[in-house]
Amino acid sequence: MLLQVKEVTHTYGETRLQWRSSKRAPVLSGVSLALEEGECLGLLGTSGAGKSTLGKVILGLEKPQAGQIVFQGHDLYQSDRATRRSLRRDLQVVFQDCYSSVNPRATAEQIIGEPLENYERLSVQEQKRTIGGLLERVGLKPDDMLKYPNQFSGGQLQRINIARAIALKPKLIVLDESVSSLDMVNQTHILSLLSELRADFGLSYVFITHDIKAAYSISDKLAVMEHGQVVEMCDDKDQVFASTHQAVKKLLAAMLPEHPRYRSRSLGSI
Amino acid sequence: MLEKSRKVLQVSGLHVKVKTEQGMLSLIEDIHFDIERGRVLGLVGESGSGKTITCNSLLQLLDPKHTTVEGSIQLNGRELNGLKAEDMRQIRGKEISFIMQNPMNAFTPVYTIGVPFIETIRTHTALTKKQAAELAVTAMEAMNLPDPAKLLKLYPFQLSGGMLQRVMIAICMCLRPAVVIADEPTTALDVVNQLQVLRELDRLRVEHGTSILLISHDLGVISELADEVAVMQHGRIVEKADVFQLFDHPQHPYTKKLLNVRPKLPDHLSGYFENRG
Numbered sequence: 139m140l141l142q143v144k145e146v147t148h149t150y151g152e153t154r155l156q157w158r159s160s161k162r163a164p165v166l167s168g169v170s171l172a173l174e175e176g177e178c179l180g181l182l183g184t185s186g187a188g189k190s191t192l193g194k195v196i197l198g199l200e201k202p203q204a205g206q207i208v209f210q211g212h213d214l215y216q217s218d219r220a221t222r223r224s225l226r227r228d229l230q231v232v233f234q235d236c237y238s239s240v241n242p243r244a245t246a247e248q249i250i251g252e253p254l255e256n257y258e259r260l261s262v263q264e265q266k267r268t269i270g271g272l273l274e275r276v277g278l279k280p281d282d283m284l285k286y287p288n289q290f291s292g293g294q295l296q297r298i299n300i301a302r303a304i305a306l307k308p309k310l311i312v313l314d315e316s317v318s319s320l321d322m323v324n325q326t327h328i329l330s331l332l333s334e335l336r337a338d339f340g341l342s343y344v345f346i347t348h349d350i351k352a353a354y355s356i357s358d359k360l361a362v363m364e365h366g367q368v369v370e371m372c373d374d375k376d377q378v379f380a381s382t383h384q385a386v387k388k389l390l391a392a393m394l395p396e397h398p399r400y401r402s403r404s405l406g407s408i
Numbered sequence: 409m410l411e412k413s414r415k416v417l418q419v420s421g422l423h424v425k426v427k428t429e430q431g432m433l434s435l436i437e438d439i440h441f442d443i444e445r446g447r448v449l450g451l452v453g454e455s456g457s458g459k460t461i462t463c464n465s466l467l468q469l470l471d472p473k474h475t476t477v478e479g480s481i482q483l484n485g486r487e488l489n490g491l492k493a494e495d496m497r498q499i500r501g502k503e504i505s506f507i508m509q510n511p512m513n514a515f516t517p518v519y520t521i522g523v524p525f526i527e528t529i530r531t532h533t534a535l536t537k538k539q540a541a542e543l544a545v546t547a548m549e550a551m552n553l554p555d556p557a558k559l560l561k562l563y564p565f566q567l568s569g570g571m572l573q574r575v576m577i578a579i580c581m582c583l584r585p586a587v588v589i590a591d592e593p594t595t596a597l598d599v600v601n602q603l604q605v606l607r608e609l610d611r612l613r614v615e616h617g618t619s620i621l622l623i624s625h626d627l628g629v630i631s632e633l634a635d636e637v638a639v640m641q642h643g644r645i646v647e648k649a650d651v652f653q654l655f656d657h658p659q660h661p662y663t664k665k666l667l668n669v670r671p672k673l674p675d676h677l678s679g680y681f682e683n684r685g
Contacts, residue, residue, distance in 0.1 A: 185568060185598045292455060319595070321455045321625035326669040348598040351671040392599040394628025396672060398651045401632050 139208075140309060140342055143171040146195055146205030165191045166202065166366045175309065178336065178343040180353030180375070182389060183363035189346045192363070193312045196344060197229050198222070210309065227257050230303035234315035236295040240287045246273070247283035250302045257306055272301040276331060293324035300331065307339055314346045329356055350378070350393055362386045416586050416619045417466075418442040421479035424458075424465050432476070435461045436643040439479070443587065446617040450634030450651070452624060452666065458643040459623045463589045466621075467506060468496050484586060502532040505580040509592040511572035515564040521575055522560030529582050547578040551608055570601025577608050581616070588612065589621045594629060606633050627670055631655060639663045 148166040165188045173179050183189045194200040196207060198214045207214040210228065212221055230253075233239045240249050250269045254260060260268060270280030276297040287295055296316065303311050313332070317325045333356060335341060347353050353360060360378050362370040364385035372378045378386060395401050422439035425432040436458040443449045453459050464470050465477045468488065481488040483503060488496070500506070508514045515524060522544065529540040541560065548556035551574045564572060573593060580588055590609060594602040610633060612618050622634055630637055631651065638648045639662065647660040658664045 184600050185570075322627065322666065323454050323625075323669050326671065329671070348600075349671075350599070351673065354673070355671045388600055392603040394599075394603070394626070395631050396628070396670070397655050398631040398634075 139172060140175045140177075140210060141171075141173040141196065142206070142208040143169055143192070143196065144206040144208065145170055146192070146202045146207065148191060148195060148200065148202040148204075150191075164366050166195065169205070169363075169366070169368055171361060171368065171371075173310070173342055173344070176336070176340050176342055177359065178345055178357045180357030180360040181344055181346045181363060182348065182350060182353055182360060182378075183385075184348060184389070187363040188366040189363055190314055191366075193231070193314045193344060193346050196310075197231055197312055198226060227306050228309040229312070230306070230308040230310070231312045231314065232296070232299045232303050232316040234318050236292055236299055236319070237287065239299055240295065242287050244286075245283060246278075246285055246287075246290075246298050249287075249298060250283070250305055253302060253305045268305070269301075272305055273298075275304070275335075276301045277327075293320055293327065296320060296324075296328055297331070300328075300335070304335060304339060304341075308341070310342045310344065312344045312346065315348075316345075317352060318347060318349065325352065332356060348389070350389060354378075362389065414444045415442045416445050416484060417621070418482040419466065419480070422462070422465060422481065423478040424461055424470065424475055425478075426475045434643060435475075436465070436640075439645055441638055441645065441648065443619040443621060445586075445619055446613050447635045448613060448620040448622055448633050450622045450624065450630040450637040451640060452627065452630055452637060453640035454625060457640040459625075459640055460591055461643075462640070463506070463591050463621065463623055466589060467500055467504060468493075498532075501528055501585070502583050503585050504587045504589060505583065505585040507573070507576050507580065507588060507590040507593045510596050511569055511576055512564065512596070514576060515572060517564055520561050520563055521567070525560065525575070525579055528579055532583055543582055544578070547582045548575065550581065550611075551575070551578045552604075553578070568601070570597050570604060573597060573601070573605050574608055577605070577612060580618075581612055584616050585618060587619045587621065589623070591623045592625070593622070595624070595626070602629070603632075609633065627666065639666065 146166050146169045147164055149162050149164045151162060169192060171179065181189050181192065191200060195202050201215050209225055212225055214225060217225065247269055250272055251265055254265055254268060269283055273280050273282055278294060278297055290298065317328050320328060329352060336343060345353055345357055354375055357375055360372045360375045361368050362385060370378065370381050370383045370386050379390065419442065420440050423437050424435045426435055439462060441449060451459050451462065466481055468491065470477060477489055479489065483499065488499065515521065522541065525544045526537060526540045529535060529543055535543065544560060545556040548559060553559060553571060553574055593609065594605050597605060606629065609620060613620055624630055634651050636648065637651050637654045638645045639660065641662045647663045654663065655667065658667055
């Protein structure tokens, strides 16, 4: 078992404001999940369902008020510093907004090199070669390493973010709406790149999205969240279409048609 | 004659160039289209294909210092290209409305929703503040927004993206524009809000006969709302057809490519859309 999320409950703003009687609704309440090595879990839900918070909790960025995250057999929030540091190496993330997840004043080389500098002591030459190899792996040219973020398109920059995420050969990558802001053509390219990388490196993904079709195309299992709870857990992703839970039905009903003849509205014309 | 008057927006030979150090660079070339009353024209294409430049040039929002706009843009027979800034300001909002991709950035964060809402109404009509506020409340009620009177006193960050986008459509509705340009209106929203916003746009056109220029890279959005589709690639319209025609018999290789890259449900589930209520 690579990752276990056990009964995680979290509320924002409570740890700092303990003196104030808090009436905030929990962002996560009693969430449990499990992920095997090499698996991809699609995490679905509308905005505000708690998907991104769960992603942050899994990454070790947001300490939950109750519950446990067990990653590779260690509790992520209870281990000592050294263990935590080595666990973090195996946890990476790719966010939705590719422009704000890089330093605009750093070159692609510096962006991808940062995790390498933190964890691997490579010589200058070796590091350059590794970065060049990573850029090629995600479909860019090694020469691109001298460019700055504003010289890349959104799709290319997202590839750089992916290169940074795979630089340390992690075990788990949290993909938080990683393809949502890209156009259809780029989305498809990035999704197939992610599937390839997963097969090549034996990666596991937590794929956070509100787009059922994208989640379906990449995931093995699907979990649907609503109001901070996992309301439907489908170990076989096809089960999601047979779900009777209203949150799932709402998501399915909002799916846009593949052809104009299935459009949902009554064709009112003048 | 009647046939001619139904065409609300006619664009022909639109050509936008931008000044660069290497000389003039064409952004979009040879754009022709027209929209009839109450119809929806979808404009599809990858990022960088010139969709947003097209709609910015329709509204004369491009900086004339750096760009030149050639060609003709006629709104109900009136030429917009080359119109004075003062006259254009009368047209923006009143006759052509614009719905932007990111509703969070479209509202000034330091003012409550009511301020730009009432200001927009009063700029184009002779209503008093009170009348404008009443009109705003009615428009927001029509958009299925809960408790509109209270919403007017809230700040943009207190509303969700979907709600802000519906407020945006409500502002458009108040002024009954002839044309609404919606530039990726749902890209920043989740699926449930997306469908709601598309339905409200549809209502706008059914109830007020507004024509909509719908810009999107998502063929799902297009198949839900558009009547006609124009496909853009590298600053040109490569194919223009009725929405059913385009999905069933795409002509241009680029259109075929766009149709093929969409994530699809697997075959055994493709009946899902036919069965749903």
